[in-house]
Structures are given as structure tokens and as C-alpha cells.
Amino acid sequence: MNETSLDEFVAEKGQSEAARLLGVTPPAIYKAIAARRHIRVLELSAGVFQASELRPFPSQATKLQVA
Template sequence: MKETSLDEFVADKGQSEAARLLNVTPPAIHKAITAKRHIRVLELADGSFQASELRPFPSQTVRLQTAC
């Protein structure tokens, strides 16, 4: 099994093919790359691909409210 970053996967396969292999749309691939999301693609033993994302917990930014 081989693991690569989404950027490397797309550089190797092309955006449309990468999207097809991951069962997402090409715009979703573009958006993920543009947003610099930390997505890793794993090639499974059967030749299929699986993607996962490492995100901080909690994933939402906490905003402090200030009194006006």
C-alpha cells in the first residue's frame, strides 16, 4: 500500500482521473488543493484508492466576542 498527498496524487493522475478514482467531482479536488487541506491518499491492495484528512480538533475556529 502506498500513501501520497493529494497534491502528488493529482500531479500523477490528473485532476479528472483523481476525482473519478476518489468518487468526487473535479471541482471538489480543486477546492481541496486550493484550500491547502491536509489530505492523504492511500492505494489499497485491490488497486482502489481511499482519501483521509487530518484536521485539528475541534475543527472550527473559536471566535472571541468583544463588547462594543
């Protein structure tokens, strides 16, 4: 199994092919890279890829409440 960042995967495969292999649209790939999301792509077998994202928890900033 081979694991790479989304940036490296797109550089190797091209944006359209990367999107097709991951089952998303090319604009979704562009937006994920532009937003600097931490997405890793894992090659499960020849030609089968899976992407996962590491996100902080909670994913949205919590606002402090002043009493």
C-alpha cells in the first residue's frame, strides 16, 4: 500500500484523473488543495484509491462566552 498527500497525488495523476479516481469533481479537488486540507490518499490495490482527512476536533472554533 502506498500513501501520499492529496497534493502529490494530483501532481502525479492530474486534477481530472485524481478526481475521477476518488469519486469527486475536479473543483472539489481544487478547493481541498486551495484550503490546505490535510487529506491523505491511500492506494488499496492496483487502481483503487481511498482518501481520508485528519481534522481537529471540534472542527469549528468554539467561541468563548463571557458572563
